[in-house]
Structure formats: structure tokens, C-alpha cells
Amino acid sequence: MHTTDAPRIAIVGAGLGGLACARILQLHGRQVTVFEREASTGARDQGGSLDIHGGTGQTALRAAGLLDQFRALARPESQEWRVLDPTTADALPVTVPVHDDDSPEIDRGQLRGLLLDSLTEGTVRWNRAVTGVQPLEDGTARLLFDDGGTEEVDLVVGADGAWSRVRPALSDATPRYDGVTFIEAGFDDCAQRHPHLAGLVGEGTMLASAGSRALLAQRDSTDHIRVYIAFHAPRNWPESSGVALDDTAAVRAHLLKMFDGWHESLLDLVRHNDGGFVDRPVFVLPAPHTWEHVPGVTLLGDAAHLMPPVGLGANLAMLDGADLARALITEPTVDDAVRAYEGLMLPRSAEAAQECAAALDHLLPAEEA
The missing domain is CATH 3.50.50.60 (FAD/NAD(P)-binding domain)
Structure with a gap:
């Protein structure tokens, strides 16, 4: 040595x-x-x-x-959490883990x-x-x-x-794949271009969840909102669903169907993002x-x-x-x-x-x- x-x-x-x-x-x-x-x-x-x-x-x-x-x-x-009811978008008590x-x-x-x-x-x-x-x-x-x-x-x-x-x-x-995927979407210059979403998300993190599906949105220092559309799915979910990840319209339609019944203001997080969608499957050791x-x-x-x-x-x-x-x-x-x-x-x-x-x-x- x-x-x-x-x-x-x-x-x-x-x-x-x-x-x-x-x-x-x-x-x-x-x-x-x-x-x-x-x-x-x-x-x-x-x-x-x-x-x-x-x-x-x-x-x-x-x-x-x-x-x-x-x-x-x-x-x-920005450490504030906002938890919203998925069908009404009303504020709920915060029960997510806080460190x-x-x-x-x-x-x-x-x-x-x-x-x-x-x-x-x-x-x-x-x-x-x-x-x-x-x-x-x-x-x-x-x-x-x-x-x-x-x-x-x-x-x-x-x-x-x-x-x-x-x-x-x-x-x-x-x-190994953990059975959960997060689809990332983004919104730029939110205060000017997407004020209703800026108000929905607040200064920190917003969460709405129902069963095995959730929407999380997070605002950063550049007034950019990152949205994570989370759900359980097989690793090959795009192929099994007949969706190409580079087909933004097809991915959006698939996600909107998956979240059917959610409040319109929350669905805007899926409808109006800038750019496409990025698949971020969860892997663990x-x-x-x-x-x-x-x-x-x-x-x-x-x-x-x-x-x-x-x-x-x-x-x-x-x-x-x-x-x-x-x-x-x-x-x-x-x-x-x-x-x-x-x-x-x-x-x-x-x-x-x-x-x-x-x-x-x-x-x-x-x-x-």
C-alpha cells in the first residue's frame, strides 16, 4: 500500500x-x-x-x-408544502412526511x-x-x-x-425498477405566463394524490415549475400503452385519461407544459x-x-x-x-x-x- x-x-x-x-x-x-x-x-x-x-x-x-x-x-x-384535494383542488391538512x-x-x-x-x-x-x-x-x-x-x-x-x-x-x-414512474413536465416564467399555476403551486411544493396516482409540482428560484406525474406502471408502459414518449400529444392524452375526474386546475399541469415529457422511472438498490x-x-x-x-x-x-x-x-x-x-x-x-x-x-x- x-x-x-x-x-x-x-x-x-x-x-x-x-x-x-x-x-x-x-x-x-x-x-x-x-x-x-x-x-x-x-x-x-x-x-x-x-x-x-x-x-x-x-x-x-x-x-x-x-x-x-x-x-x-x-x-x-420554499419548504412549504401545499396538499390539495384532487377533485376540488381545495387545501387539505398536510400529512406528507416532513423531515x-x-x-x-x-x-x-x-x-x-x-x-x-x-x-x-x-x-x-x-x-x-x-x-x-x-x-x-x-x-x-x-x-x-x-x-x-x-x-x-x-x-x-x-x-x-x-x-x-x-x-x-x-x-x-x-x-431494479420499483414499479413507479415519474413523468416530468415543466413551465417557464410562471408568474407572467402561468399565473394561475403559480398560485396553485405556491412558493414551494404542491401535492395532490388519489390511490396510486399523484401530481407533484415544485417551484424553483428561476420561477420555473417542475411537475412530476407519478403512477404505478410496468417498466415498458409506453410500449404496452401504444404511446411513443417523443409524441407529446399522445403522452398528454394518455395522462389526461389516466387522471380523468381530477380538478381542471390540476389537469392544467398536464395540458399546458412547455416542451415535452420525460420518463423518470424509479430504480432502487x-x-x-x-x-x-x-x-x-x-x-x-x-x-x-x-x-x-x-x-x-x-x-x-x-x-x-x-x-x-x-x-x-x-x-x-x-x-x-x-x-x-x-x-x-x-x-x-x-x-x-x-x-x-x-x-x-x-x-x-x-x-x-
Whole structure:
């Protein structure tokens, strides 16, 4: 094993968890490189708004020295939930799971930008796709890149999400479809172009649900509303329904039929979106997802514990990154650090996976046969 005072640490994936880990390591003078397959920070849309919880995501940001900057960007007013009756659009008591009273919202892209800007220039190597990892006999690991290159390091941290290229070095588990899909739609410049929908959604998140169907809508800092049309369906639902996803009119007609009987104002969230529809099926890893310790390799975030998207994923990923960084700073060796981290993260993620599954079942109960 490489035994200098500056172990070679490679993080695969420039998501929130990997970047939080890198930031904290650099704050404490540690060397770290982040490898990211995307070409640049703006290569794709980073998604919607996140509620950052006091006991998880904010804990990581505090360790990263970024809590005050996060607070300056965050929107406390947007943590509000509005729950509406699907047939009348009247307000109902809020019974959705709430994590704590201090969970301000921030756009995912803003938060990622905050973390990226905090890193030393050159930390992230863009357009550097990792295709696999080989643990070596001396406790180090070899990174394999899509251009045929390799690099040996003391620790590879798989922070590369649901379809991790690092995970196979530790586990044979692969994500499975959970039987639920979210169809995403969007509305731009809502205050001016869609004031009735802006009023319907409010400053935060709106939910209307009935049985195994739900509409969620979320407003971000740019006055964009993202709508998620959620329902139980087979993985091949477009083919089995005779609908092509790139045929916006056909998808819209199919969804309107599915939500027949809902209030007209809620159906406008399906009728008048800007652009098309995006299918976002829910995939999860087996729970609990564990592995036998392998020197030189570990995982964090969705690579380690892919769960239903009910508000915990980003928070847990950042907490994972902070806990791993803290262990690498305080433990005497890299291997001691990874063992300490996995001993903390694995049972925590097993419990969280159960909570997330229960929350999705509460939101979207399966229809009885």
C-alpha cells in the first residue's frame, strides 16, 4: 500500500456527495482528484429544488465551511408544502412526511455550483469517464478509463450514482425498477405566463394524490415549475400503452385519461407544459445493500444506497461525503478510515432505505389486485 503522508484519493463522480467529500478533504490539506464523465459543469440540467435538512445535508455543509453561503442562496419560504384535494383542488391538512422545521430549499444546480466553486482549480477532471476499478493486492486500486488509460490510487470513492461503474468492485447488486414512474413536465416564467399555476403551486411544493396516482409540482428560484406525474406502471408502459414518449400529444392524452375526474386546475399541469415529457422511472438498490470490505474502494450516495426519491438522497450523499472525509482526516490509515466510514454509513443507509420505501408507499400506495 502507498504509505506517504499524502494518500492518493480519487473520487469518481462530481455530484453533491463527491464534491462535499472533496471540499472537506481540501479544507484539511488533503489531496484529492474528482473524475467526471460529463464534459463540463453545464453539460446537462441538474434537476429541481432540494430541501436540505438540518441533521444531514446542513451538517455536511457546516463541515465544508459553506453553511453561511448556502443560507444566503437558500429559500426558507420554499419548504412549504401545499396538499390539495384532487377533485376540488381545495387545501387539505398536510400529512406528507416532513423531515424537520429547518429544511430550506435550494436549486440543485446552485448547490452543486457552490461546492464546485469552493474547490481548488483543477480538482475536477471533466470529460474523464471511469469504466471500472480493479482492487490490487497491495490494498490500492486501479482506475480504468474509457480512453484505455489507467491510474493507480490509494482509494477510489464511487460517488457516481445509480449506475455506478465503481460498485461492481464491491457488489454484484444492480438497480431494479420499483414499479413507479415519474413523468416530468415543466413551465417557464410562471408568474407572467402561468399565473394561475403559480398560485396553485405556491412558493414551494404542491401535492395532490388519489390511490396510486399523484401530481407533484415544485417551484424553483428561476420561477420555473417542475411537475412530476407519478403512477404505478410496468417498466415498458409506453410500449404496452401504444404511446411513443417523443409524441407529446399522445403522452398528454394518455395522462389526461389516466387522471380523468381530477380538478381542471390540476389537469392544467398536464395540458399546458412547455416542451415535452420525460420518463423518470424509479430504480432502487436492494435494501439493505451491503458488501464485504475491500481495501482501496468504497461508495457513497446513490452508488451505495439508491432509494426512492422522497427527499433524502442528496442529504444522505452529502453526509456520506462528510463522514468519509472526516474518517480519512482522523484515522491513522486509509483502510482504517474506510472501515470506520462503512461501519457508520451502511447501517444508517439501511434504516433510511426502509424510511424512503415507506414514504413512497404512503404517497403512492399500490393498487390492490
